[in-house]
Amino acid sequence: MPPxxxxxxxxxxxxxxALFEFSTVINASLDLRFILGHxxxxxxxxLLSSRALVALAHEDGRYRVEMxxxxxAGLEGNELMIKTLPSTVAHVGRMSxxxxxxxxxxxxxxxxxxxxxxxxxxQIGILAFSARQGGRGLTKQEETYLRSLASISASAIExxxxxxxxxxxxxxxxxxxxxxxxxxxxGKEFGxxxxxxxxIRLLVFSLLGQVGVNRYLICLKEGSDMRIAASRIDxxxxxxxxxxxxTRIHAGVHIDEMIxxxxxxxxxxLLALCLKVAVPMELxxxxxxxxxxxEKLNREPFTxxxxxxxxxxxxxxxxxxxxxxxxxxxxxxxxxxxxLAIAREIQKGLLPSILPALPGYELAAANFSxxxxxxxxxxxxxxxxxxxILAIGDVSGKGTPASLLMANIQxxxxxxxxxxxxxxxxxxxxxxxxxxxTGGSRFxxxxxxxLDHARRTFTYVNAGHNHPYLLHADGTVDRLDxxxxxxGVMETMVPYEEGAAELREGDxxxxxxxxxxEAMNAASEEYGEERLEAVIRKGAGWGAQGLIDIIHQDIxxxxxxxxxxxxxxxxxxxxxx
Amino acid sequence: MSEFxxxxxxxxxxxxxxxxxxxxxxxxPKLEEAFQGLLKDQRFNIIVNCKDLSYISSxxxxxxxxxxxxxxxxxGDIKLxxxxxxxxxxxxxxxxxxxxxITPDEQDAYNKFGNALTRx
Numbered sequence: 001m002p003p004x005x006x007x008x009x010x011x012x013x014x015x016x017x018a019l020f021e022f023s024t025v026i027n028a029s030l031d032l033r034f035i036l037g038h039x040x041x042x043x044x045x046x047l048l049s050s051r052a053l054v055a056l057a058h059e060d061g062r063y064r065v066e067m068x069x070x071x072x073a074g075l076e077g078n079e080l081m082i083k084t085l086p087s088t089v090a091h092v093g094r095m096s097x098x099x100x101x102x103x104x105x106x107x108x109x110x111x112x113x114x115x116x117x118x119x120x121x122x123q124i125g126i127l128a129f130s131a132r133q134g135g136r137g138l139t140k141q142e143e144t145y146l147r148s149l150a151s152i153s154a155s156a157i158e159x160x161x162x163x164x165x166x167x168x169x170x171x172x173x174x175x176x177x178x179x180x181x182x183x184x185x186x187g188k189e190f191g192x193x194x195x196x197x198x199x200i201r202l203l204v205f206s207l208l209g210q211v212g213v214n215r216y217l218i219c220l221k222e223g224s225d226m227r228i229a230a231s232r233i234d235x236x237x238x239x240x241x242x243x244x245x246x247t248r249i250h251a252g253v254h255i256d257e258m259i260x261x262x263x264x265x266x267x268x269x270l271l272a273l274c275l276k277v278a279v280p281m282e283l284x285x286x287x288x289x290x291x292x293x294x295e296k297l298n299r300e301p302f303t304x305x306x307x308x309x310x311x312x313x314x315x316x317x318x319x320x321x322x323x324x325x326x327x328x329x330x331x332x333x334x335x336x337x338x339x340l341a342i343a344r345e346i347q348k349g350l351l352p353s354i355l356p357a358l359p360g361y362e363l364a365a366a367n368f369s370x371x372x373x374x375x376x377x378x379x380x381x382x383x384x385x386x387x388x389i390l391a392i393g394d395v396s397g398k399g400t401p402a403s404l405l406m407a408n409i410q411x412x413x414x415x416x417x418x419x420x421x422x423x424x425x426x427x428x429x430x431x432x433x434x435x436x437x438t439g440g441s442r443f444x445x446x447x448x449x450x451l452d453h454a455r456r457t458f459t460y461v462n463a464g465h466n467h468p469y470l471l472h473a474d475g476t477v478d479r480l481d482x483x484x485x486x487x488g489v490m491e492t493m494v495p496y497e498e499g500a501a502e503l504r505e506g507d508x509x510x511x512x513x514x515x516x517x518e519a520m521n522a523a524s525e526e527y528g529e530e531r532l533e534a535v536i537r538k539g540a541g542w543g544a545q546g547l548i549d550i551i552h553q554d555i556x557x558x559x560x561x562x563x564x565x566x567x568x569x570x571x572x573x574x575x576x577x
Numbered sequence: 578m579s580e581f582x583x584x585x586x587x588x589x590x591x592x593x594x595x596x597x598x599x600x601x602x603x604x605x606p607k608l609e610e611a612f613q614g615l616l617k618d619q620r621f622n623i624i625v626n627c628k629d630l631s632y633i634s635s636x637x638x639x640x641x642x643x644x645x646x647x648x649x650x651x652x653g654d655i656k657l658x659x660x661x662x663x664x665x666x667x668x669x670x671x672x673x674x675x676x677x678x679i680t681p682d683e684q685d686a687y688n689k690f691g692n693a694l695t696r697x
Contacts, residue, residue, distance in 0.1 A: 171670070174666075174670055175670055175671075178635070178667065178670055178671070181634060181635075182634060182635040182636070185601055185602050185634050185635075185636070186602050186635075186636065188602075189601075189603050189636075192603075198606070201606070201609075202602050202605070202636060204639065204643065205605050205609075205635075205636040205637075205639030205640055205642075205643065206602065206635050206636045206639055207639065208638070208639035208640075208642035208643055209634070209635035209636055209637065209638030209639030209640075209641075209642060209671065210635035210638070210639070210671065212642070212671060212672055212673075212676075213642075214642055214645075214646060232643075296672075297642075297672070297675070297676050298672045298675055298676075300672075
């Protein structure tokens with residue numbers, strides 16, 4: 001016998017299939033509004049209610065009205081403070097308003113049946129319905145049925161929430177990936193660009209595009225000041241003193257929350273320019289610049305994730321800028337070295353490349369610079385058919401300043417020699433001409449002599465230079481020390497003295513600078529004049545060039561690879577007949 | 578090596594930029610140059626047709642941000658059209674649809690300029 005329509009088992013069968021259908025429908029959708037609508041309508045049908053409302057819990061503990069049926073428009077979005085929901089189906093009329101002040105809202109809208117929505121033991125919302133038509137109360141069985149519907153509804157809503165949340169998480173992840181892509185791409189590009197202006201522009205584009213800001217101020221540290229490298233602000237650029245204090249920032253901050261430690265508080269000015277956050281550009285723990293950014297165009301606040309991204313981006317940028325700076329420096333250094341090499345060529349050109357050939361004499365000279373340009377000088381200038389001026393000099397100091405003075409003395413001597421005045425007078429004149437050029441801080445040791453090869457005499461003036469050796473064929477040695485004060489210190493007050501020597505066949509004259517006698521080995525031992533004299537005696541028979549080679553070899557042997565700080569210059573004259 | 582080219586054409590008072598290829602940090606200066614040229618020539622009604630744009634990075638988006646204000650200050654606009662889903666997703670992810678008019682087709686963007694043009 002089939003069950004009659006009124007029998008409990010038939011009703012139960014009907015309710016089960018209705019529950020099943022309800023569950024199928026709301027679980028097939030991920031559209032929260034569709035689900036809520038279906039829940040409200042199904043329960044309204046079941047309860048024969050004409051008004052219904054659903055409010056869902058939000059993270060902050062408030063309940064927001066999500067949807068209403070049969071109620072005046074405008075309730076959706078209303079917020080309710082509900083501390084504790086009833087644990088099961090409840091009637092507003094039987095609840096204490098004192099304990100549940102929020103029920104007033106429902107009473108006001110004539111909603112008397114309340115059904116809590118609970119999923120995973122969490123209260124996620126509340127359904128409210130007007131009293132059923134006819135005023136009949138709910139049977140126990142009906143209540144159970146409502147609870148089942150509510151339970152299925154709660155799971156469906158919960159699922160919707162989770163899907164939404166998943167969507168959000170996915171979007172956050174996508175954004176993170178986008179950020180990483182940006183960092184990766186910018187890093188790659190930064191590595192290939194060495195023009196600081198172009199680097200800054202790339203940084204700006206990445207900021208604007210990724211963070212979505214349109215107001216910015218990028219300042220970079222230059223010495224102890226901050227220089228504005230790029231900006232787009234509404235108003236005058238802040239004063240450098242104001243920005244200088246920003247170097248104390250070591251982490252990204254909201255400007256209004258920035259802690260001010262310096263004398264000047266930059267916040268009012270920066271905030272007036274609508275700048276909201278400051279992010280340091282750090283290199284090895286030092287703030288080398290600061291990014292200041294205005295509000296995002298979508299008006300969302302800056303999140304910790306934004307600060308992370310900005311910090312990574314600014315690190316990449318500052319490293320690239322530093323690389324560009326170092327590269328620029330290397331180029332400039334190279335340029336300077338190239339120029340020095342040219343200067344060296346010019347300076348070499350100031351020394352005689354070919355020494356005059358004299359019958360009965362041999363002449364040789366050599367100059368080994370320790371730096372690219374140096375301050376040693378030697379010269380051999382024919383005066384007429386039987387006289388030749390030999391000169392050697394050493395400018396104090398090294399490098400470019402010394403080489404400039406060396407060029408100066410070379411020009412002075414070349415200009416004065418043709419006057420054919422006594423060497424003592426010429427020396428006094430050279431000194432007076434040099435003095436204004438040295439600035440009093442530099443000087444020149446100088447020796448020169450006039451070889452008269454017809455009369456076989458050598459007259460000379462020694463202005464504070466290392467005493468040259470005149471090694472006679474008979475083994476005696478004269479040190480040529482007559483003269484006067486070094487050049488360039490003060491105007492000539494005491495006339496220079498002239499020395500003179502007779503020359504005979506086999507005599508050897510050796511002029512040298514202190515780079516020879518003071519050549520150092522690794523133990524800082526000087527080569528010394530004793531050893532020089534010994535070598536001169538030993539090598540005197542090898543001709544002028546031969547003797548220079550022997551002395552140079554001996555110095556090299558002494559130095560044993562130790563770098564020489566001074567130029568080495570020698571000139572040798574030998575009387576051959 | 579990423580390739581990026583810009584073709585330019587006139588549609589009456591609207592200037593159309595057709596982007597092709599990869600718009601990234603490396604190629605962004607090219608787009609910047611194009612915008613600078615348009616601003617110099619006082620052309621403020623701009624459609625950027627992205628039909629052949631295969632990739633855009635943040636630096637590329639940054640160029641749009643850098644010029645939109647100047648263009649709008651002169652009563653013009655930069656409208657974007659014909660984006661692939663992949664390119665649109667990047668715009669969307671960074672919130673650009675709020676700030677820019679993005680239309681499926683160039684004609685739609687052109688029509689949206691319509692009112693502004695007749696007002697002149």
